[in-house]
Amino acid sequence: MTEKNAPDDVLLAYASGGLDEAMSLVVATHLTLSPQSRARVADFEALGGALIEEIAPAALDADSLDSVLARLDEEDSAQQAPEPPCDGHLLPAALRGYVGPDIEALRWKRLIRGVQEAEFAIGGSARARLMRIESGIAVPRHTHRGKEATLVLEGAYRDETGYYDRGALQWADATLDHQPAATGGETCLCLVVTEAPIRLTGKLGRLLNPLIKYQ
Amino acid sequence: MIRQSGNSVSQSMEQAIAVDSSSCDAARRPGGAEWARALAARAQIDFDRRMAVSDLGKDRPVAEDLAVLLARVADHRDRMAFALLFEHFAPRLKAYLMRLGAGATSAEELTQEAMIMVWRKAGSFDVSQAGVSTWVFRIARNKRIDALRREKRPEFDPEDPALVPEAPEDAATAVARGQAEAQLRAALKTLPEEQAEVVRLAYFEDLAHGAVAEKTGLPLGTVKSRLRLAMARLKAAMQEIADD
Numbered sequence: 001m002t003e004k005n006a007p008d009d010v011l012l013a014y015a016s017g018g019l020d021e022a023m024s025l026v027v028a029t030h031l032t033l034s035p036q037s038r039a040r041v042a043d044f045e046a047l048g049g050a051l052i053e054e055i056a057p058a059a060l061d062a063d064s065l066d067s068v069l070a071r072l073d074e075e076d077s078a079q080q081a082p083e084p085p086c087d088g089h090l091l092p093a094a095l096r097g098y099v100g101p102d103i104e105a106l107r108w109k110r111l112i113r114g115v116q117e118a119e120f121a122i123g124g125s126a127r128a129r130l131m132r133i134e135s136g137i138a139v140p141r142h143t144h145r146g147k148e149a150t151l152v153l154e155g156a157y158r159d160e161t162g163y164y165d166r167g168a169l170q171w172a173d174a175t176l177d178h179q180p181a182a183t184g185g186e187t188c189l190c191l192v193v194t195e196a197p198i199r200l201t202g203k204l205g206r207l208l209n210p211l212i213k214y215q
Numbered sequence: 216m217i218r219q220s221g222n223s224v225s226q227s228m229e230q231a232i233a234v235d236s237s238s239c240d241a242a243r244r245p246g247g248a249e250w251a252r253a254l255a256a257r258a259q260i261d262f263d264r265r266m267a268v269s270d271l272g273k274d275r276p277v278a279e280d281l282a283v284l285l286a287r288v289a290d291h292r293d294r295m296a297f298a299l300l301f302e303h304f305a306p307r308l309k310a311y312l313m314r315l316g317a318g319a320t321s322a323e324e325l326t327q328e329a330m331i332m333v334w335r336k337a338g339s340f341d342v343s344q345a346g347v348s349t350w351v352f353r354i355a356r357n358k359r360i361d362a363l364r365r366e367k368r369p370e371f372d373p374e375d376p377a378l379v380p381e382a383p384e385d386a387a388t389a390v391a392r393g394q395a396e397a398q399l400r401a402a403l404k405t406l407p408e409e410q411a412e413v414v415r416l417a418y419f420e421d422l423a424h425g426a427v428a429e430k431t432g433l434p435l436g437t438v439k440s441r442l443r444l445a446m447a448r449l450k451a452a453m454q455e456i457a458d459d
Contacts, residue, residue, distance in 0.1 A: 008446065009439060016418045017356040021366040028369035035381040038371070042345065043395070047449070048356065049349030050399040051418050057306030058313055061323050065301050068327050069294060072334050092377045094369040123366045167379060 004168035005037045006030055006149075015044030022126035022193045025094060026149040026169070029191055032092035033151075033167030091153060095191060098122060103130060115139055117192075126195050133157065133188045138181035146195030148172045150180075155188035157181060278397050281347035282340075289337035301330050304348075308355045314419040317363060325362055329355045344373070346396035395453065402452035410445035413438055 006014075006027055013019045014027040031038045061067075083101040085091065091099070098120055099106060106118035114137035119129040133139060135155065149171055156165035159178040164170055172178070182188035281303065287296035305326050312322035332354045340350050360368045371378070403411065416430065428435040 009442065012417060012442065012446075017360055017368075018417065021369070024366075025369040028371045031371040032375050032377055033379045035379060039381070042349075043450075045353055046346060046349045046395050046399055047403075047414070048352040048418055049346055049396050050403055051415065052304075052307050052311055052352045052355075053348050053396070053400055054403065055307050055310045055314070055419075058310035058319075058322070060305055060309060060326070064305060064323065064327065065298060068301060068305075068330050069298065071327075071331055072294070072297070074331075076335055090377045093372045093375045097367075097369065 004162075004164060004170075005034055005040070006169050007171055008040065010171065011037060011040050012044045015041050016048060020126060021123040022128045023147075023149060025098060025122060025128060026151055026191060026193045028094035029092045029153075030151050030167065030169045032094065034169075037169075089154065089189070095153075098128070099130065106130065112140065113137070122193075126193055128191070128193045131190045131192050133180070133182035133190075135182045135185050135187060138179050141177065141179040143177040144172050144174055144194070146173070148195070149191075149193045151191045153189045153191060155182060155186040156184045157188045157190070158183045278346055278348070282342050285333075285337055285340050285347050285350075288334060289340065297334055300333060300347075304333070304351050305330055308351070311352075311355060311419065312359060315359060315363075317359070321363070325355070325358050328362070329358045332358065341373075348396050398453045399449065402449045405452045406445055406448060410441050410448065413441045414445050417442060 010019070010023070010027065014024060019027060027037075027041075031041060082093075082096060085096060085101045087102045087104050089103060091103075099118075103118070106120060108116045108118045110116050114134035115131070117129045117131040119127060122128045130153075133155075149169060150164075151169045152164045152166055154166060156163060157180040158164070159170075159180040161170070161176070161178065163183075164180075165184075281300065284293075284296040284300050287293040288300065308329055309319075309322045309326040312325050313319065317325060329351075333351060336354070340347070345353075357368045357370070360366055403414075406414070413431070420430070428438045431438065433441075
């Protein structure tokens, strides 16, 4: 039986602010569904709090407190309430912020019969997408070039390493060669984040990024 | 004047009083320290109470005091209580942000932004979920990611209808979480230096573990195993302290 929660070093990186946006999205979505990982992150954040107490304080600007006090009555920049979801899926709010109120409105692409994916925009070099696999269908056997995080949102899948259902997170890298198959009668909906096989930055690179075939 | 942190509480109080409009007249009268004491009493802060962890500076508010101050900010929009929180946290947040590579100017700006968030979000603080220092740490961490890395910071929302709640027995142990900070601080001191170093690097250097390895010249496996050892030791030390 493999671990279905995020590994400690990932949760620590999330708690300390060292994880990139896409992996943070996976962890935040996973935390909504996993009380155990939430408790772990709370511990790591408490360590951050303890370290803040221990740190040698820095001198503030002379008018620091005054300028903050003068700004306390400023209005909070109005945050637009997100549109309520309308697709019938109970997805964590962190993920909703990226995929919108209706996941059917995303651009779904058929990979093979019974397997669809929809990529959505996220900051940084990693790539994020939703994937759905009809029950009984297996995705082609594959391995990974970089880290891949797969979080089950609905349904379940099984591979050589075990059984994954709602909230379970599989953390894969180049050492894992697997063939996940949806199981249990329900279509399996997953969030998949992959570290891009190559990293392009700059204007041109960002334009090219979507053209790079996902491996 | 550069305000140095580590002020005695009464100095902080006087500064706080000087800017708290509702108590301005009172503060101008002689014997500011007495007024500080009176205002502290108004804020129900017991400055004579000390942390169980006795080697903390004598001039610091204890963790419970911070929670009282934050509650006053939340419930009464109390500027003096906020000023005290500012005196305590702002110099630490600035140091934290500078450790993470921010220049003094942007660290100052971000610190101020973070403290304004403390004011705005005080009502969402839940002592059963975290200690005040942890809560403030989170705000500063997120501010930094927003501002310096220009990335969004996805966070889980405790009010999310999709949230899978804790089992009742776990929820019971979570009540202690607010008190865990002081225990952690004591436990931190028991770490061997090599372990303490990787912990600090993990929180203060914005480095993935791979980069921590590079920086320290240690193999990645060693960094990870030291972190693991540190975490296990912290957990054990906290347990001992809790059992005492």
